[in-house]
Structure formats: C-alpha cells, structure tokens
Amino acid sequence: MxxxxxxxxRGTSPTTLTRVxxxxxxGRYEPRDIDAILDAAxxxxxxxxxxxxPVVTPTLHWRVGDRVYWHGSVASRMLKAAGAKAQVCLTxxxxxxxxxxxxxxxxxxxxxxxxxxxQPEPVADAADKSxxxxxxxxxxxxxxxxxxxxxxxxxLGATTILSLALTQASAKVRSGPxxxxxxxxEWPVWAGVVPMELRLRAPVxxxxxxxxLKAPRLRAPGxx
Amino acid sequence: MxxxxxxxxRGTSPTTLTRVxxxxxxGRYEPRDIDAILDAAxxxxxxxxxxxxPVVTPTLHWRVGDRVYWHGSVASRMLKAAGAKAQVCLTxxxxxxxxxxxxxxxxxxxxxxxxxxxQPEPVADAADKSxxxxxxxxxxxxxxxxxxxxxxxxxLGATTILSLALTQASAKVRSGPxxxxxxxxEWPVWAGVVPMELRLRAPVxxxxxxxxLKAPRLRAPGxx
Numbered sequence: 001m002x003x004x005x006x007x008x009x010r011g012t013s014p015t016t017l018t019r020v021x022x023x024x025x026x027g028r029y030e031p032r033d034i035d036a037i038l039d040a041a042x043x044x045x046x047x048x049x050x051x052x053x054p055v056v057t058p059t060l061h062w063r064v065g066d067r068v069y070w071h072g073s074v075a076s077r078m079l080k081a082a083g084a085k086a087q088v089c090l091t092x093x094x095x096x097x098x099x100x101x102x103x104x105x106x107x108x109x110x111x112x113x114x115x116x117x118x119q120p121e122p123v124a125d126a127a128d129k130s131x132x133x134x135x136x137x138x139x140x141x142x143x144x145x146x147x148x149x150x151x152x153x154x155x156l157g158a159t160t161i162l163s164l165a166l167t168q169a170s171a172k173v174r175s176g177p178x179x180x181x182x183x184x185x186e187w188p189v190w191a192g193v194v195p196m197e198l199r200l201r202a203p204v205x206x207x208x209x210x211x212x213l214k215a216p217r218l219r220a221p222g223x224x
Numbered sequence: 225m226x227x228x229x230x231x232x233x234r235g236t237s238p239t240t241l242t243r244v245x246x247x248x249x250x251g252r253y254e255p256r257d258i259d260a261i262l263d264a265a266x267x268x269x270x271x272x273x274x275x276x277x278p279v280v281t282p283t284l285h286w287r288v289g290d291r292v293y294w295h296g297s298v299a300s301r302m303l304k305a306a307g308a309k310a311q312v313c314l315t316x317x318x319x320x321x322x323x324x325x326x327x328x329x330x331x332x333x334x335x336x337x338x339x340x341x342x343q344p345e346p347v348a349d350a351a352d353k354s355x356x357x358x359x360x361x362x363x364x365x366x367x368x369x370x371x372x373x374x375x376x377x378x379x380l381g382a383t384t385i386l387s388l389a390l391t392q393a394s395a396k397v398r399s400g401p402x403x404x405x406x407x408x409x410e411w412p413v414w415a416g417v418v419p420m421e422l423r424l425r426a427p428v429x430x431x432x433x434x435x436x437l438k439a440p441r442l443r444a445p446g447x448x
Contacts, residue, residue: 017277022297042319042420043333047271047278053241054271054278058317058337073246093282095266097425098442104361104372105379109267113282137328148328149411155329177430187373190437195425196266196445201321205416206401213414218322221420 010066010167017117018170028171031066037114037171038063039139041092042198042221046070048078048088061092062136067163068116069123069132076160079122090116090164094222097195101178102187108174110193116169120162129156141216198222234290234391241341242394252395255290261338261395262287263363265316266422266445270294272302272312285316286360291387292340293347293356300384303346314340314388318446321419325402326411332398334417340393344386353380365440422446 010031014020020027028034038044038061047056059074068090078088092114099108123129130151137145178191203215234255238244244251252258262268262285271280283298292314302312316338323332347353354375361369402415427439 022301043317043335045269045271045280045282045315045317047269047280047313049273049276049278052273053311053341054273054280054313056269056271056278056280056313056315056339058269058315058335060333077246087277089271089278089280091269091280091282093267093269098364100365100368100440102373103379104357104369104375105383107361107365109284111282115280117277133328137331140322141324141331144324144413145328147413149326149408149413151328155327159329177428180430184373185432186434188434188437189368189371189373190427190429190439191433192427192429192439194427194439194442196422197425198420199423201419201421203414203416203418204401205414206404208409209415210410210412213412215414215416215418216324218418 014170015168017168018115020170020172023172026172026174028173031166033173034114034166034169034171035063036224037094037112038068038092040112040222040224041094041114044070044090044092046074046078046088046090048081049086050081060136061090062139064132064135066166068166069136069161069163071133071136071159071161075162078120078162079160085119087117088120088164095196096175097193099178099193100191102180102184102189102191106178106180106184108178110174110176112171112173114169114171116164116166118164118168120164123161123163126153126156129159129161132161133159141218144216238394239392241392242339244394244396250396250398252397255390257397258338258390258393258395259287260448261318261336262292262316264336264446264448265318265338268294268314268316270298270302270312270314272305273310274305284360285314286363288356288359290390292390293360293385293387295357295360295383295385299386302344302386303384309343311341312344312388319420320399321417323402323417324415326404326408326413326415330402330404330408332402334399334419336395336397338393338395340388340390342388342392344388347385347387350377350380353383353385356385357383365442368440
C-alpha cells in the first residue's frame with residue numbers, strides 16, 4: 001500500500017541522531033516500544049523549517065507498519081514549504097504523572113515520548129489515501145468508517161497525506177517513583193507519584209443530530 | 225526579576241510569523257488568551273535547530289508575566305547547540321475532545337494551542353533561578369516549595385533556565401460541534417463531540433516514604 005518505496009529495515013540500535021543523550025538509561029530503540037507510544041498518543045508535534053525558522057505544529061498522526069502518517073493543513077503547508085524534501089522531526093509525548101521528590105531538584109514527570117527523524121513522503125494515489133484515512137478513522141472511532149457519508153473524489157484530492165519511515169526513531173520513557181538520593185529520603189515531606197490520565201466525558205450530541213442515534217463508545221487514549 | 229532586559233510590549237495583532245493562516249477564524253492574539261493556554265498546558269514542545277535538522281523536544285514550561293520559561297536538560301542542550309542565539313518555536317497544545325462529523329472529511333479535534341517564536345535568553349542569576357523554580361513548583365504543587373529540602377548552590381548552578389519573551393505568539397482554538405455542511409446533516413450517523421480531559425488518579429507513595437505524611441491535593445491540569 002501507500003509506501004511504494006520499501007523503507008530500510010528498522011534497527012534496534014540508536015543512531016547519531018536518535019541516541020538518547022540525557023538520561024540514556026531511559027532510551028528505548030525497539031520498534032515495538034516506539035510503535036506502542038505512537039499508537040497511544042492522541043497527537044504529535046512536527047517541526048519543520050521555514051527558511052531558518054523552525055516551526056512546530058500539533059497534528060493528529062497514525063501509524064501503519066513501519067511508517068507514521070499525518071494529513072490535512074499541516075501536511076499541506078509542509079509540502080508547499082519544502083516540497084517534502086526537508087528534514088522534519090516528529091515527536092509524540094504522553095505525560096503519565098507528576099513525580100514528587102523531597103527536593104525541588106528531583107521533581108519530575110513520568111512520561112512516554114517518541115522522536116522520529118526523516119524526510120516525509122507524500123501519498124499520491126487516491127485509493128491509498130482513502131485506505132489510510134479509513135485506518136485513521138478506525139483507530140480513533142472503531143467501526144465508524146462504514147457509517148459515514150463516503151469521501152468524495154474532491155475531498156480526497158484536497159487531502160494531503162505525508163508519511164515518515166520509522167527508520168530513525170527512538171523512545172524515552174520515565175516511570176516509577178522519585179530518584180531521591182539516600183541522604184534526602186529522611187526529609188519529612190510526602191514523596192511519590194500522582195498518576196495522570198486522559199478520560200473521555202459523556203458525548204455531547206450535535207444540536208441538529210437525528211434523534212435515536214447512539215453515540216459511539218470510545219476508548220480513552222493514552223493507555224498502555 | 226529574571227528578565228532584566230525589558231521586552232517590547234505585547235501586541236494584540238498577528239505578525240507575519242504568528243498569523244494563523246489555516247482557518248484564520250480560530251486565531252487569537254490577545255495576551256490573556258495566550259497566557260491562559262500556556263498556564264493550563266502540562267507541557268510544551270520546543271523546536272530548535274541542530275545544523276539544518278529541526279529537533280522538537282517535550283519539556284515542562286511555566287509563564288511569569290510576559291515570558292515563558294523552561295529548564296533542565298532541554299534548556300542546557302539548546303544553550304550548548306546555539307548559545308541561545310538561534311530562533312526557537314515553542315508550542316503548547318491541549319486536546320479537549322474528538323469532533324465526530326457525518327463525513328470522515330469533517331472529523332476534527334477540539335483543541336487549544338499556543339505557538340511562540342523568538343530567541344531564548346538564559347537566566348544567569350542564582351537568586352532569579354531559585355525564585356523562578358519556586359514559581360514553577362508552586363504552579364504544579366501549590367504550597368509544596370517551603371516543605372522541600374532546600375535547593376543547594378550546586379543544584380542551582382547545574383540548572384539551566386531559558387526564557388522567551390511572548391512578543392511573537394499566537395493561539396488557535398477550536399471548540400464546539402462539527403462543521404458539517406447542510407447537505408450532510410441528514411446523514412444517519414451520530415454526530416457531536418466526545419470531550420476529553422486529564423484526570424489525576426490516587427497518589428502512590430514512594431515505598432521509602434515516612435509514614436503519616438499526607439499526599440498533596442493537586443488540581444488536574446488542562447482545565448479552562
């Protein structure tokens with residue numbers, strides 16, 4: 001499908017670009033770890049260059065195999081700005097909680113993040129685009145695609161999709177309690193973790209919605 | 225404090241850099257709107273250049289008046305990479321829900337985001353640094369700073385803090401129901417919004433914690 005060009009195989013070792021330098025023990029390079037974080041994150045932030053100015057834009061993303069995809073206006077502007085030939089950096093982050101230590105210095109957050117580098121490639125074929133949008137819709141709203149008013153040829157034409165091979169990617173994960181040094185552990189202040197998670201609230205039907213239709217039951221994003 | 229240099233006044237109009245081009249009706253340029261989003265976001269993503277490669281890193285941030293601050297390893301690497309003279313882009317995003325339309329094309333997310341551009345400046349003075357870290361701690365964990373083992377001179381020395389004046393910043397906010405065209409509104413599928421929010425779960429005390437100390441009650445981030 002979409003990726004006609006076969007991407008180089010994904011390694012499990014860091015490269016010069018992807019090596020986690022600060023707290024290297026938190027770095028992960030296994031595709032299954034990287035994929036799980038990309039799949040769990042609601043959105044990502046993509047940096048690209050406009051002249052010498054880096055611009056970082058939030059957007060929805062989705063993964064199919066060894067590629068990550070994004071679409072819409074962000075992809076469209078990137079294509080215009082650099083003909084998809086420029087290097088981008090795509091980072092997705094999930095904050096899992098606050099880490100409360102005995103000193104301000106050792107306070108932290110628990111998180112899962114992924115950083116991917118490369119040159120994005122546009123998806124040209126309309127059937128590929130349609131199939132990719134179906135996968136995105138199905139990821140966010142399982143079972144909804146066949147219920148929707150079908151995509152028109154015009155809508156497909158107006159939708160830009162870019163993708164990045166996951167050949168230069170790394171993850172960084174912090175979990176667990178604070179890392180207070182032994183000498184701080186007697187300091188009389190509560191220490192531990194306050195976990196954080198995304199929750200979905202009750203669906204709010206559009207005021208013009210047809211009566212009797214049932215809201216879909218969605219899974220909260222971000223879970224492991 | 226910290227910002228000795230007086231930053232130029234913040235405007236309420238877009239600049240070439242900050243103008244929201246896609247869906248301009250969602251753009252906001254009032255400092256109070258920008259500040260509220262920065263204050264509510266758990267973290268931000270900062271893009272900077274390493275050579276010609278944009279790199280976007282997640283980090284915690286906090287705002288004091290007309291500046292936004294970040295610290296730690298991200299700030300430290302930026303200082304090393306570019307002597308804080310390079311342009312950065314700081315983007316903070318809160319996803320408020322999924323927007324379910326009658327067509328895949330009109331599906332969207334409700335969100336609040338802020339994008340800030342400029343050259344970061346390091347905070348040099350130890351007393352300024354200490355005061356800024358107190359403000360960050362107090363933002364996340366109200367009342368906790370005086371209970372903590374005090375910062376040492378060495379810790380302050382090891383902490384890099386950078387800041388960005390909010391003179392080139394804009395916000396973009398989508399809220400409310402799907403934007404289906406009239407002719408789609410009869411399509412028989414549920415449409416509306418599934419709101420999403422961050423929730424804190426029950427605190428988990430460090431296994432070495434002193435018995436009888438009470439976990440702080442924190443406010444969930446992201447709320448308006």
